[in-house]
Amino acid sequence: xxxxxxxxxxxxxxxxxxxxxxxxxxxxxxxxxxxxxxxxxxxxxxxxxxxxxxxxxxxxxxxxxxxxxxxxxxxxxxxxxxxxxxxxxxxxxxxxxxxxxxxxxxxxxxxxxxxxxxxxxxxxxxxxxxxxxxxxxxxxxxxxxxxxxxxxxxxxxxxxxxxxxxxxxxxxxxxxxxxxxxxxxxxxxxxxxxxxxxxxxxxxxxxxxxxxxxxxxxxxxxxxxxxxxxxxxxxxxxxxxxxx
Amino acid sequence: xxxxxxxxxxxxxxxxxxxxxxxxxxxxxxxxxxxxxxxxxxxxxxxxxxxxxxxxxxxxxxxxxxxxxxxxxxxxxxxxxxxxxxxxxxxxxxxxxxxxxxxxxxxxxxxxxxxxxxxxxxxxxxxxxxxxxxxxxxxxxxxxxxxxxxxxxxxxxxxxxxxxxxxxxxxxxxxxxxxxxxxxxxxxxxxxxxxxxxxxxxxxxxxxxxxxxxxxxxxxxxxxxxxxxxxxxxxxxxxxxxxx
DNA sequence: TGTTTTAAGTGTGCATTGTACACGTGTAAA
DNA sequence: TTTACACGTGTACAATGCACACTTAAAACA
Numbered sequence: 001x002x003x004x005x006x007x008x009x010x011x012x013x014x015x016x017x018x019x020x021x022x023x024x025x026x027x028x029x030x031x032x033x034x035x036x037x038x039x040x041x042x043x044x045x046x047x048x049x050x051x052x053x054x055x056x057x058x059x060x061x062x063x064x065x066x067x068x069x070x071x072x073x074x075x076x077x078x079x080x081x082x083x084x085x086x087x088x089x090x091x092x093x094x095x096x097x098x099x100x101x102x103x104x105x106x107x108x109x110x111x112x113x114x115x116x117x118x119x120x121x122x123x124x125x126x127x128x129x130x131x132x133x134x135x136x137x138x139x140x141x142x143x144x145x146x147x148x149x150x151x152x153x154x155x156x157x158x159x160x161x162x163x164x165x166x167x168x169x170x171x172x173x174x175x176x177x178x179x180x181x182x183x184x185x186x187x188x189x190x191x192x193x194x195x196x197x198x199x200x201x202x203x204x205x206x207x208x209x210x211x212x213x214x215x216x217x218x219x220x221x222x223x224x225x226x227x228x229x230x231x232x233x234x235x236x237x238x239x240x241x242x243x244x
Numbered sequence: 245x246x247x248x249x250x251x252x253x254x255x256x257x258x259x260x261x262x263x264x265x266x267x268x269x270x271x272x273x274x275x276x277x278x279x280x281x282x283x284x285x286x287x288x289x290x291x292x293x294x295x296x297x298x299x300x301x302x303x304x305x306x307x308x309x310x311x312x313x314x315x316x317x318x319x320x321x322x323x324x325x326x327x328x329x330x331x332x333x334x335x336x337x338x339x340x341x342x343x344x345x346x347x348x349x350x351x352x353x354x355x356x357x358x359x360x361x362x363x364x365x366x367x368x369x370x371x372x373x374x375x376x377x378x379x380x381x382x383x384x385x386x387x388x389x390x391x392x393x394x395x396x397x398x399x400x401x402x403x404x405x406x407x408x409x410x411x412x413x414x415x416x417x418x419x420x421x422x423x424x425x426x427x428x429x430x431x432x433x434x435x436x437x438x439x440x441x442x443x444x445x446x447x448x449x450x451x452x453x454x455x456x457x458x459x460x461x462x463x464x465x466x467x468x469x470x471x472x473x474x475x476x477x478x479x480x481x482x483x484x485x486x487x488x
Numbered sequence: 489t490g491t492t493t494t495a496a497g498t499g500t501g502c503a504t505t506g507t508a509c510a511c512g513t514g515t516a517a518a
Numbered sequence: 519t520t521t522a523c524a525c526g527t528g529t530a531c532a533a534t535g536c537a538c539a540c541t542t543a544a545a546a547c548a
Contacts, residue, residue, distance in 0.1 A: 018296060018347030022307040024268035027351060052262060063266040066349065070340040094338045094353050096314040103262030105310065107271060109338050177525080194527070195507065217524035218515040421496080438498070439536065461495035463543040492547075497540105504535070511527090518521075 028101075028108040029073045030061035030145065032092070032152040033082070035117040035132060036169035038178045041185035042117060042132040043149065045141070046081070049129060052103045053142040059149075060130075061108065074111040081130070082122050088114040088168040090159075092152055100144050108144075112152040114168035135185070160186045164205065164242045167226040175213050175221040176200070183244065203242060205231045272345075272352040273317045274305035274389065276336070276396040277326075279361040279376060280413035282422045285429035286361060286376040287393065289385070290325070293373060296347045297386040303393075304374075305352065318355040325374070326366050332358040332412040334403075336396055344388050352388075356396040358412035379429070404430045408449065408486045411470040419457050419465040420444070427488065447486060449475045 033044035045057045062077040064070060070091065079085045092110040100106065117132065133139065135153065140146065160166050166182050180196050200206060207227050212220035234240035277288035289301045306321040308314060314335065323329045336354040344350065361376065377383065379397065384390065403409050410426050411418075424440050444450060451471050456464035478484035 019270055019307065019350070022270050023310045025271050025308065025310075026263055026266050027269050027271070063263065064269065064340070064351075066267045066269075067342070069342055070338060070351070091337065093335060094314060096308070096353075098311070098313055106263070107308075107314070109340075175525095192507075192509085193525090194509085197526080198528090199506095214515090218517080219513070219523075219525050220515075221525060419496090436537075437496090438538085441497080442499090443535095458544090461543090462493075462545040463496050465496060490548090493545085495543095497542075500538090502535100502537085504533100506531105506533070508531085509529090513525075513527100515524105516522090518519105 026106045027064040028106050030059045030108050030110050032112040034114050037117040041135040043135050046130045056142045057139045058142045059145045070109050110148045116171050119171050161244050173223040270350045271308040272350050274303045274352050274354050276356040278358050281361040285379040287379050290374045300386045301383045302386045303389045354392045360415050363415045405488050417467040
């Protein structure tokens with residue numbers, strides 16, 4: 001904020017137009033929506049039904065409005081297009097290449113979201129043109145959205161190793177196998193079952209229920225829930241770090 | 245980007261005004277500039293000489309212009325105010341609280357920069373009102389700049405553990421003690437000298453010179469340089485990760 | 489010239505964590 | 519009752535992390 005850029009109004013209490021000479025820009029929000037269906041990591045994309053790039057696959061997005069901050073804009077976009085709210089959202093990066101949107105100069109702030117595919121019913125306005133893709137089989141996207149997805153995958157990988165965000169992608173009750181499938185999808189590598197379970201158990205933040213999921217094996221698999229309160233108490237009291 | 249938000253021009257080749265109805269905003273860039281003087285981690289702040297918040301300490305910043313992207317804006321701001329270019333810069337986070345700048349609605353993209361305090365001569369226009377503060381003794385800052393600094397410190401801590409960015413803060417030639425001082429400042433904890441040196445040497449990316457720094461001890465301490473080419477070769481060929 | 493002072497430089501042993509690895513069990517379906 | 523299938527469980531070895539103390543080189547000083 002250089003001095004030369006300023007144009008100060010007479011009355012310092014009138015907090016308007018301090019920076020009148022500056023260029024203004026359009027600010028968009030784009031969301032990388034990750035989902036998990038208990039087997040594979042997915043990403044939600046929509047087919048653009050307007051120009052530019054009509055008919056191509058795209059992240060969902062929208063523009064920042066005057067009366068909201070970026071987090072609120074991301075929540076609004078997510079809710080408008082999918083009907084979902086109360087979703088895990090994290091700001092990722094801001095993209096600003098001059099020609100990134102051929103329609104008009106637009107800066108985009110990317111967010112990524114984590115949701116459990118099966119526990120939510122979609123009823124957003126765009127849901128007919130939306131589709132879940134396996135995260136490794138997603139089509140080519142418009143603008144710099146491919147780069148956003150790449151960065152989101154990398155971020156998710158890092159976060160999942162040090163924060164218990166994986167549970168955002170699972171239903172409240174889940175089996176060890178589902179949790180392992182999730183981590184294998186996120187980390188994009190196979191894990192050893194016994195080592196994985198030992199590791200998870202050593203963290204001591206899951207509660208094993210007396211209930212089994214009989215849908216996959218004849219023997220059935222015990223269900224677990226993530227004890228969020230216990231986790232947070234450990235973080236606050238001992239500086240505990242969830243580390244896989 | 246909702247359909248209702250659009251106003252498409254007649255000729256799809258005229259790539260202008262696709263999103264005419266949308267609100268535009270001011271986009272600022274603010275830089276957290278970390279420096280190291282071979283002893284302590286520092287941060288560069290300036291005393292604001294214009295309203296609002298005139299006379300208070302602040303990060304350096306500026307506004308995004310039409311003909312540049314954010315990375316370029318950050319470089320420009322840094323060069324204008326300090327005379328320095330070719331500096332390590334990384335985008336940190338975008339801040340958008342509605343009243344964050346009481347002067348006018350402004351969204352700010354924070355960047356952090358790493359420079360070696362002693363190797364650079366400052367000749368930027370603002371340098372008379374700028375001052376290096378010990379990172380733990382910095383004064384209260386305007387707006388949400390304290391929060392930006394907090395986040396930058398956390399990011400630097402994480403990055404320094406997995407990327408060789410520490411060398412950006414040191415002169416080309418440095419002693420093991422200086423490197424250890426740097427990491428102790430960044431991580432904000434004391435390290436064991438032998439374990440530190442063993443760890444660094446096991447990474448095998450430093451070259452020990454036949455030259456000593458005699459300025460601190462009578463015995464003198466060997467100087468080292470970071471072998472960037474060797475590091476990059478290891479990264480590309482073996483997926484090597486610099487991990488402290 | 490030798491004595492003192494100061495930071496530099498160096499290695500080992502124990503504890504913790506990571507990782508590879510295989511078999512018996514419970515249940516439903518045939 | 520047999521079969522098929524995923525579930526659930528423990529150990530041994532390797533690698534890494536971490537605590538820990540003395541000798542050395544050179545300048546300053548007596």
